[in-house]
Amino acid sequence: MVKDPRRRQTSPPPSSALGASRPTGLMEAAPELAALRGRRVVLGVTGGIAAYKAVEICRRLVDAGAHVIPVLTEDALRFVGALTFSALASEPARTSLFTGSEGGEPIPHTRLGQTADLVVIAPATAKLLGKYAAGISDDLLTATLLATRAPVLVAPAMHSEMWEHAAVQENLATLRRRGVHVVEPASGRLAGGDLGEGRLAEPAVVVAAGADVLGRGGDLAGVRVLVTAGGTREAIDPVRFIGNRSSGKMGHAIADAAARRGAAVTLVTTTDRLAPPGADVVRVTTAEELHDAVLGRFAEQDVVVMAAAVADFRPKVSAPEKMKKRDGVPDLHLEPTPDVLAALGARKEHQILVGFAAETERVHEHAAATLTSKHVDLMVANDVSARDAGFEVDTNRATLLDSRGGIEEVPLLSKLALADVILDRIRIALTQTA
Ligand code: CTP
Numbered sequence: 001m002v003k004d005p006r007r008r009q010t011s012p013p014p015s016s017a018l019g020a021s022r023p024t025g026l027m028e029a030a031p032e033l034a035a036l037r038g039r040r041v042v043l044g045v046t047g048g049i050a051a052y053k054a055v056e057i058c059r060r061l062v063d064a065g066a067h068v069i070p071v072l073t074e075d076a077l078r079f080v081g082a083l084t085f086s087a088l089a090s091e092p093a094r095t096s097l098f099t100g101s102e103g104g105e106p107i108p109h110t111r112l113g114q115t116a117d118l119v120v121i122a123p124a125t126a127k128l129l130g131k132y133a134a135g136i137s138d139d140l141l142t143a144t145l146l147a148t149r150a151p152v153l154v155a156p157a158m159h160s161e162m163w164e165h166a167a168v169q170e171n172l173a174t175l176r177r178r179g180v181h182v183v184e185p186a187s188g189r190l191a192g193g194d195l196g197e198g199r200l201a202e203p204a205v206v207v208a209a210g211a212d213v214l215g216r217g218g219d220l221a222g223v224r225v226l227v228t229a230g231g232t233r234e235a236i237d238p239v240r241f242i243g244n245r246s247s248g249k250m251g252h253a254i255a256d257a258a259a260r261r262g263a264a265v266t267l268v269t270t271t272d273r274l275a276p277p278g279a280d281v282v283r284v285t286t287a288e289e290l291h292d293a294v295l296g297r298f299a300e301q302d303v304v305v306m307a308a309a310v311a312d313f314r315p316k317v318s319a320p321e322k323m324k325k326r327d328g329v330p331d332l333h334l335e336p337t338p339d340v341l342a343a344l345g346a347r348k349e350h351q352i353l354v355g356f357a358a359e360t361e362r363v364h365e366h367a368a369a370t371l372t373s374k375h376v377d378l379m380v381a382n383d384v385s386a387r388d389a390g391f392e393v394d395t396n397r398a399t400l401l402d403s404r405g406g407i408e409e410v411p412l413l414s415k416l417a418l419a420d421v422i423l424d425r426i427r428i429a430l431t432q433t434a
Contacts, residue, residue, distance in 0.1 A: 030064070032208065035215035037065030039117040042148075043089070044141045047075020049191040050123040050157040050200035055080065057122050058088050060207040069094065069112060071141045073128070097140040109140055113147030120210050121145075122183075123157035123200045126168050132180075133171035151213045155183040155206045160196030177395060179417040183209045216420070219427060221262035225303045227255045228294060228340075230270030232287045234314035236332065237323045244309045245391040248273055250356075250415050251307035255279060257419035266301070268293045270308065287311050287337035294340055298351065303426055305354040306341045307380075313337065345375030352429045354422065357381040358390060367401050377429055378402050380422060388412055400425060 229251020248271035259276035357367035367381035384390030
């Protein structure tokens with residue numbers, strides 16, 4: 001008997017991210033679907049009439065060479081049978097948080113979430129979008145969604161009235177801001193013979209969108225990217241310093257996204273946040289240390305992203321012992337720190353330079369001035385006085401200004417999603433200078 005590679009395997013192969021992949025599907029996949037080959041895809045199916053189309057999505061993913069693990073909600077089982085998916089997918093369909101596949105796994109959602117390269121939810125009902133946006137995890141699929149760090153693609157399908165409801169649209173906006181990818185529904189015939197928007201996108205469109213999301217995985221392969229993150233601290237005495245409110249979230253998000261997209265990442269950071277696996281990490285504290293770390297590595301970089309908030313001034317002298325109150329109010333004399341970005345701009349050759357402008361007024365004007373004076377290729381400007389942008393929060397609303405005079409307003413996004421937008425622009429700049 002010839003073994004069908006699409007059939008279940010007794011133990012799932014490791015994620016391609018962990019270094020191995022399964023044999024490809026039976027058919028040679030279309031080149032535009034090549035990114036799916038050997039990747040672990042969790043296919044979530046929720047309870048809508050369009051669930052029958054998920055069968056076709058499952059088959060197409062398998063044909064493209066993906067290792068597909070179907071997860072069906074209880075409501076989905078009212079529309080389609082688990083057996084249909086088990087017969088077509090790479091592993092038996094899973095339906096419960098508490099009973100795994102053969103043999104039973106105690107915590108299937110964490111394992112599924114951790115080992116997935118991509119999670120596709122098709123169809124995604126209004127209920128699923130609401131639970132996902134609210135962080136509710138009351139079944140295997142929603143628990144997997146919270147446990148995974150893989151990209152997630154949702155393909156909503158519902159009646160037009162539900163699709164247009166503010167609650168659904170706001171949930172979707174929340175998910176987009178967190179970096180979730182969305183395949184918009186199409187217009188056409190809906191359940192019960194109605195016509196309108198809300199029909200699940202065609203299976204081929206959903207599968208192509210999945211390949212597109214994964215394809216971004218390697219578009220910066222071979223590019224050397226140095227990112228600075230956090231805020232520098234300038235010592236006044238051994239316990240006090242001049243600092244700023246930068247949390248390092250934006251810089252780390254750029255480093256994470258660049259690593260995910262295949263870049264060789266050097267991360268110069270003032271924080272102890274987790275760095276992406278494989279990154280060369282340099283921990284620094286002061287502007288001087290950051291200057292030396294970046295300048296010393298500049299020649300071997302293709303891109304430098306200066307997301308760190310570097311102190312402009314430091315105490316001329318840092319007291320060797322803790323200053324005492326009884327000695328009176330200290331006289332702090334400040335001096336300028338080296339301007340790292342300006343130094344890079346003055347000596348750049350082939351490198352793409354990206355600067356950040358954290359401003360509280362006349363944001364564009366200041367960013368445009370820095371772009372010119374420091375010879376920067378791309379400035380990311382944001383108003384740090386806004387509640388949902390800038391320091392410490394997880395979202396950012398930015399304006400991108402480039403050296404060719406281009407200005408792009410980016411809507412409120414998660415810092416991770418904004419990181420991808422910035423990297424898209426960097427990739428274009430790299431092809432223009434190549
Ligand atoms: N920067 C730097 N070295 C410094 C100060 C800032 O490399 N000593 C970098 C930041 O990382 C950021 C950009 O320069 O990418 C910000 O430049 P700019 O808009 O000119 O801000 P400031 O230098 O803070 O200038 P100002 O105080 O006049 O707003």
